[in-house]
Amino acid sequence: MSDPVWNVMLATCPSRTSLARVANKWTAMIVIALSDGAARFGAIRDRVGGISAKVLAETLRDLERDGLLTRKAYDEMPPRVEYDLTPLGLTLREPLTALGRWAETHIAEVLAARDEYDRR
Amino acid sequence: MSDPVWNVMLATCPSRTSLARVANKWTAMIVIALSDGAARFGAIRDRVGGISAKVLAETLRDLERDGLLTRKAYDEMPPRVEYDLTPLGLTLREPLTALGRWAETHIAEVLAARDEYDRR
DNA sequence: CTGCATCCTTAATGATACTG
DNA sequence: CAGTATCATTAAGGATGCAG
Numbered sequence: 001m002s003d004p005v006w007n008v009m010l011a012t013c014p015s016r017t018s019l020a021r022v023a024n025k026w027t028a029m030i031v032i033a034l035s036d037g038a039a040r041f042g043a044i045r046d047r048v049g050g051i052s053a054k055v056l057a058e059t060l061r062d063l064e065r066d067g068l069l070t071r072k073a074y075d076e077m078p079p080r081v082e083y084d085l086t087p088l089g090l091t092l093r094e095p096l097t098a099l100g101r102w103a104e105t106h107i108a109e110v111l112a113a114r115d116e117y118d119r120r
Numbered sequence: 121m122s123d124p125v126w127n128v129m130l131a132t133c134p135s136r137t138s139l140a141r142v143a144n145k146w147t148a149m150i151v152i153a154l155s156d157g158a159a160r161f162g163a164i165r166d167r168v169g170g171i172s173a174k175v176l177a178e179t180l181r182d183l184e185r186d187g188l189l190t191r192k193a194y195d196e197m198p199p200r201v202e203y204d205l206t207p208l209g210l211t212l213r214e215p216l217t218a219l220g221r222w223a224e225t226h227i228a229e230v231l232a233a234r235d236e237y238d239r240r
Numbered sequence: 241c242t243g244c245a246t247c248c249t250t251a252a253t254g255a256t257a258c259t260g
Numbered sequence: 261c262a263g264t265a266t267c268a269t270t271a272a273g274g275a276t277g278c279a280g
């Protein structure tokens with residue numbers, strides 16, 4: 001028996017939920033923030049500019065649930081929690097850092113396009 | 121004079137707005153839908169399962185504004201409008217189809233991870 | 241057919257305060 | 261430090277009707 005034929009273009013295909021999680025700016029930035037290895041909650045928050053503790057905690061929980069990263073809480077005071085990409089999460093590093101680089105590489109063209117569009 | 125050093129990890133960097141547009145499920149699916157060439161509004165809506173006319177029209181306008189696709193309205197009745205990726209938009213084809221394939225390829229692992237997470 | 245306008249509902253995010 | 265809880269705000273999305 002082979003797998004179902006997953007297709008993200010179908011509204012009801014389970015793979016759609018996965019695309020929604022992965023094609024997401026917070027996911028992209030968190031994966032980028034973890035590209036060099038494990039990091040603590042506070043370090044991730046510092047790296048992902050503008051993210052609130054609430055959104056970060058929620059997104060990290062979602063990513064852990066989807067098997068993209070691990071959460072390791074040390075029983076210390078004050079608390080220390082480390083997040084790290086799983087092997088599955090590591091497979092996202094390339095496509096998502098590529099998207100981040102795309103945004104940086106082409107922003108000048110995008111800004112120019114917006115400017116021209118808005119002048120009409 | 122060189123360009124500013126764009127960095128999507130900075131909340132106020134203009135490239136962040138570009139990442140937000142590009143790391144987005146609707147954007148990904150629309151780019152995928154246009155991978156084989158120009159398509160009409162209705163054809164895109166049919167290919168991107170579950171998208172409403174409103175969201176599609178809004179997203180297409182945003183993508184046109186950012187210079188990622190062109191919109192060509194023919195003066196006919198009933199109307200016909202064709203959308204096509206620009207050279208800039210074409211550079212997104214690879215990273216975004218890669219994300220779509222990722223979602224389809226790894227959804228089984230993701231579902232298994234969710235299952236295990238939820239059983240705790 | 242391809243939208244836009246409107247209204248409505250839901251989801252995402254932000255702000256603040258607080259606890260182990 | 262790493263969250264959670266709560267409340268308020270904003271953005272995203274859906275439904276319907278209508279127009280060129």
